[in-house]
Amino acid sequence: MDEPFGADVGELAATVFADSCPPSRIRELMATPAGYDPEAWRRWARETGLPGLGVPAEYGGLGLPLPALADVFEAAGRTLVCAPLFSTVGLAVPLLLATGDAEAAKRWLPPIAAGTLTATVALPDAAAGEPAVTAEPHLWNEWRLSGRVERVVDGATAGLLLVVAEGPDGSGVFAVDADESLTRTPLMSLDLTRRQAVVELLRTPATRVGTDTTGLEPALDAARVLLAAELVGVAQQCLDVTVAYAKQRVQFGRPIGSFQAIKQRAADMLIKVELARSAARHAAAAHEADEDPAVAAALAKAYCAEAAAAVAADAIQLHGGIGFTWEHEAHLYYKRAITDDEILGSAATHWTRVSDHLDHAF
Template sequence: MSAQPEPALLHSEEEEALRAAVRDLLTDHCDPAGVIARSESAAVHDVPLWKALSDAMGLAGLLIPEELGGQGASHRETAVVLEELGRAVAPVPYLTSAVVATEALLACGADDLLGELASAATVAALAVGLHVAPGGAFASVRLEDGTLHGELTGIADASAADVLLVPADDGGLYAVRTADATVVPQVSLDLTRPVARVALDGATGRRLGEAGPAVRRALRTGAGLLASEQLGLADWLLTETVRHLKERRQFNRRVGGFQALKHRLARLWLEIAGLRAAARNAADALATGADTDIAVAVAQAHAARVAVRAAEEALQLHGGIGMTWEHPVHLYLKRAKADSIAYGTAGAHREALAALVDLPAP
């Protein structure tokens, strides 16, 4: 009898090795206390951690072809990295630069900038609001006499970027050095992924290509792989909550022994198992190009609710300690809530999914 092929959605040995390496690095350099301290400072982004991930491990170039200095890997490996970064709520611009901006540059064929990103010499950010869904309308700036003018708001990780990828009203996508723009921080619920207002007043930019296809590709990939980050958040929250309930005692009994709490955790585990399947399917669809729009819409229609529910359950079941600023649960809750509107709300993705499968509204 011939051996059965391995199911495509299972992680390969190489992917599991990548996961272990990233988790080890984050364990050593991204502990919860350090993330909390950094979130309270002006320097939110962890530059040494980013250099370790992007330069030492080469993860900034995972999606970039080898001939441009990247790793030539697929979205499956990138999803593994994002899951681990989500588990640590790592304050690094990986999703925004190594995924979203990279996909926009790949769509435009900007080989020189891709080489800079792969070598970790440059961080890029797509100057489209973090809330915009794939295929949604996005703001642009004015092109007047060859220079760019206008403001764009809600740009994630703009403060960490060296290059901004800016849509203009002529339909083009322009590369603008951040030094030629004014980046003003905005209030962000998620303390580990800051957003900013970008103002351009006569900035010069290099036209890379058509903004429409590039932005749509970038946002679709961002939405699909965001589900892996949300999976990492939810998985860490469940693991830590179970650990806490095994240690906490009430009425001389371990709290984790109460049947009602066991049922709540079991339901949450099942929801996270569903999210794991949806997130993995989205990553695989992005890698293979099979039913990509449907897989991304399914993943994001499900991911936000599960991640937020996991954070809310963790906050409640940790009791008083979970409400303190010293405990990291609040970082996960804020990231989960912010992620729930990033690259489109669950409702927007459900509407997109209904259109894709020709399912009319009741």
């Protein structure tokens, strides 16, 4: 396999996504049962190595650092890519690596990099009052999981589920193959470009992945950074199409972009986009440098979610009547921003994390 993701990974990813997922194709994929094209995912693996971007080279991937992955996710946000990119590359791979389990990495990372296996993480949301999934030892290195996890990203289609469950000695990560006895119910979610499902386990066979859980939160924070980067892409695309529309839409004999009220609104959108990009890039760099990565990730996730939702709402407004129609793409970006806010903790949750850090720091 060639390795096209080299010097400027963001631009190359943007080209791949734009060619493979134009707006018309996004609409088609939204209507399919899986919500994405598995053959296209495998083709991306063969031609670009996309599924293995974060997988170390020893397991068949490219081993890109988090800042480079963030550039890819920003490009994905701009095109609303319908693919298991976040669930597999953004969630499952970092968590597998964080467990430090060499056998698990050797078993699952190569097929993930090859595009033949997709994965996701089932993490009960304690803030939303979801009870924990319980894990009971069964035989040697075999466990039984019981519980229910709401809103699992790509939970209905992933071939591997990494479930965070509570065992006799505390929380741990457990691997469940899609062929095992579990119930996966697709949800009719707000964002049709990113599927979610309810996963129910009733004494479902599972394998424990590693025993050290200290890497769990850092892995989830890395996923939050990638979500923040995706939200930057959402906001940037909303700004770009709004500015283009303001230049061509004529009212009272003038392009509406020439009116001061529109200029000010667009300037406010630009400020939000640039601040969001700075927050996301700082969080990615902090994670690599180990400089308060948890706080940086929380701040980036919170601010980028709020900024993207605000910019997407402004885009709808500034497009006038056409922005409120189903045929226009503006509502898809708004819905992605709203649902991304709820994944891995809402903005309110992460502002609380930042506030708690400041309380302890001063």
